[in-house]
Amino acid sequence: MSSVRLDVLSSDDFDDSRSYSSFIGNNLSEMDQLKRRHTNTLQTQKEGYEPFEPLDYDENGKTQKPARLPVTKLQEIQAFYKEYYDIIHPLFFTFLSFWTRFYLISLSDIVLWDEAHFGKFASHYIKQEFYFDVHPPLGKMIVALAGLIAGYNGGFDFASGAKYPENVNYTVMRMFLASFGAWLVPLAYFTAIELDFSQHAVILATLMVLLDTAYLCISRFILLDSMLLFFTFTTIFFMVKFHNQRHDPFSIDWWLWLILTGISIGCVSSIKWVGLFATALVGLYTIEDLWDKFGDLSIPKSIYLKHWIARIICLIILPILIYMLSFSIHFSILTNSGPGDAQMSSLFQAGLNGNDFSENPLEVAYGSKITVKNMGYGGGLLHSHVQTYPEGSGQQQVTCYHHKDSNNDWIVTKPREAQINNNDTEVEFVVHGDTIRLIHDGTGRNLHSHQVPAPVTKSQWEVSGYGNDTIGDVNDYWVIE
Template identity: 40%
Template sequence: MSSPAGSVRKRKDAHTPVKAKDTPVTTTAAPQDPDLDALVKANIRQTGVEWDYRIAFSIITLLAFITRFWGISHPNEVVFDEVHFGKFASYYLERTYFFDVHPPFGKLLFALMGWFVGYDGHFHFENIGDSYIANKVPYVAYRAMPAFLGALTVPVVFDIMWESGYTLPACVLSACLVLFDNAHIGQTRLILLDATLVFAMACSLLCYVKFYKLRHEPFGRKWWKWLLLTGFSLSCVISTKYVGVFSFAAIGSAVAIDLWSLLDVNRRQGALSLPDFGKHFVARAFGLIVLPFFFYLFWFQVHFAILYKSGPGDDFMSPEFQETLSDNAMTANSVTIDYYDSIQIKHKETLGYLHSHPDKYPLRYDDGRVSSQGQQVTGYPYADANNHWQIIPLNDDQELGHHVKNNELVRLRHIVTDTMLLSHDVASPYYPTNQEFTTVPMEEALGDRLNDTLFEIRVEQGKPGQEFKSLSGQFKLVHNPSKVAMWTHTTPLPDWAYKQQEINGNKNLGQSSNIWFVDEIPSIPADSPRLVREERKVKSLPFLKKWFELQRAMFFHNNALTSSHPYASEPFVWPFLLRGVSFWTHNDTRQQIYFLGNPLGWWLASSLLAVFVGIVAADQLSLRRGVDALDDRSRSRLYNSTGFFFLAWATHYLPFYLMGRQLFLHHYLPSHLASCLVAGALLEFIFNVEPVLDDALMVKPAKKGVPVAPRKHLPAREKLAGQSLLSSWAAVGVVLAIVIGGWYFFLPLTYGYPGLSVDQVNARKWLGYDLHFAK
């Protein structure tokens, strides 16, 4: 695979010069045969402005808008993940800070649509099924944005095939496989991000094809335009969801292969000097890496500029970050902690309190390991007297009212049992490599075991000598002798610990889940002057510092999405459409929205992927045996253009096998689009359709001093091409009849109406589709 579109041709209109395909570009062109010139001009006049392509393009675009916008106001209730992305749009409109694992671009588009229609964001999309009408939400405007992008995706697919030089039947087939796909329709009619993602991904493929077609005219205005538009499209993909990095992999692989070809000293177009090659490399690096990165940063800058008020996303950020938000409760209510205060310590990630009770660890755990049989120290999710700890200085001669400071050594006394917190070299219940936390009586804590009760307060991003505060003073409690950090997790302990959380000493001090904060200081009287709030000024942070912190939080929480979900699915089920996702149901009318692709279209596209691999394997085997079964044009088209589409499918699909997070059917939509491109390309390959104009221009490179000449017997080849074209149209007609039938059959599940009877529901349970109302 030497390039993504090795056989692409420029559109043939009256204003576009046509060159012989693969004719070497030299400073002095070889003389052209007069008969060939006449034939080219005649073909241009006959073709005109490719009216057949333009008519098909217009009809398909119209159908795309009809299928995406038809009945878009139904249902007038919150559907599936609209609870998330509708809510985020409302937060933008209210300027309230929120946290999400996806970059901001797609959500900003929803907020922009809400702003256009004058919506104030008062509705927060709390529950599936909440009424839009009763809450006066302009939900149709919200849904219109992804529907608009989803509709535009279909003509973009058509244009990719058109720009790649494929015949009209191939263009129609690829576009219609997306046009009449229930999954693409269903996902683009709701307030979801995937329409933006898929549209930007398709645009990146189209722009790169148009850029590659200008490879013989480097550094011209159009060359730069399509290079930069490719980069911008890629930035939109990754700025919508992080899986957009797969589009970078697809385009980046093609670019790498192209650069490798440019480096070849035996290029037909002439060898490039290393400085010239360096210019090509730098131009692509700027257009496809640097520019997209700056656009990616720009959307985060907009995100921070809009969200300046404290909100539900505060807890995911550091106190330093929260101080940049107005009305932040954590920083406004923080209190300096004094020695001998009674405090409640809470884990930032699990929100469990540091807790102890008189019960002991068992002598032996289930795996046979022996414990210390000391008093249990656990994590407890509710407020309780056993969560109270007194913070005591290293030396008892500290005066009352002395502030606790960062990096000081302290001891923690469990007030109810009058014991001292301790960690020692005994394995914890669940983690043999982590240390056990327990408490010991005061006489032991003040005697031989004093050192084991010493802990260092390490305030996150704190300065030496900084005062330790409640709420905002997030910290790690590090055991001084052994240098382990107090840590907890959500896996409950057995019944002997009442299924509370395990507390242990984590040797990995840098782990972000080691962070705790003081939630409350119960010992402070209500009328204490320490509780008087001073007017707080909103602080500022450099943009890059905020951006880095948010990136870390987004990646961490994205990777933490590993819990099971009833509609999650594995990647191997996607190409075969073994199951879908229930989006919405209405019991009274027996209506439901079930996210499912068009099975007939998906199975065809998946089958042709296997056919492509088989054809390439057979061709390689034949070549190894000295049999050349393909002409140059067919092989170039198969490996370069169809191979590029297959590469796009693979790079958008195969990486999901490496992921441990929740995965759903919608993750396959970009790959499905690429598989539709492969399907259209293989249609042309199978029927061996060669456009008439391309036949006239299929000339071999001229030898020095010898003019190029057209192929012989053009009328016979034209007749054969016409027969192949008719055969491909017949195949497209049969395929589309089947695909449209499947689309229509599953429409009630895509649009959510009409309601279906039991027999009608069961008739649509082709595979493992867990449809509602089947009884």
């Protein structure tokens, strides 16, 4: 600690004004220097001065550079990680995602769960056989693509629990579809970043997707769900990217992410209709966004109208076109007759290769064996079997069946009063206004109806199979119109 010496002076020391002024000046100078030596270091730093670093001197008294501690290998790794963590993190999580999805994926060599259902569709596409299913076709076409990549020829029937033959590379098919599930993890990572999550929140969101058992398991089979989840994630990611461009409307990036959102909506809806929930999410966001712009008086009406037009084109028309395109490709591939023919109209079936209609005459004659199809939506073929109604008349059941079967066959014949002359070589065709009987080919029963309430629709009359060539009544007769 510095000290200041104070001398006691007598009046003799102030003989003249010059001596007094000299004394005051010298002491003030010493005090100023003392204050400067004790200036606050923090204040000096605030004023822009560099903090003092001690200098090293060599043996000759010359100054050297300040001493620095050696950098360890751990410090180098930490510095590298801090500089490139935005690249290291997604690569690391993506690696873990693919590893967990592919690990021992070929361990089970039997047809598991719904592989029996969706594997058949790959066979139909490869053999170009027409089929009918409740789901849109895009996902099943991707399954067929996996089969083509694996070298599958479409000859396996994917029976539940059956062992895969050696010529079916099910491992490649599973890995191809599992890759869609593996991309969920990096999509979750970058979506969290676009949502401006903290670094720890981004890691947490990524780990929640990476370690989710449901996501993991459902991605390892020959199913549609991995593709459904993938396009659901891309829809959300593209929507968030588009949202972040809201301050730069109609720019290239704004259009890019809006169009990609529409494409993703079309793809997720073309795999399963449950993908429409992702469409609903984008729709709710769009409504809220347009409502906010409607209240922004700084936006001209012409610009606001452009926002509406852009969203209608990209988020409504574009997804519909993609949905229709998937069906167009579907019908262009399935050109051969297959197990789903009966679900379609006779005219449609006639356009398929290998159908039976090319062998049939255009006109129906008495004695012909025919099938009768309902003209309503989802209509099936008129069908009967030996089982009887448990209630009502108790007669033979007549139902509607959607698949090809021998119990769908009926024989056209005349009423009992005008039996066909089997010895007559002349063919007699059925014409408008004729009264006919339809005899079930398998059981010999007549197609019959009477005033008994139907078993399901009580407001309608029951239709049954009754009698034979000798037993029956006028309720067996039907008029052609």
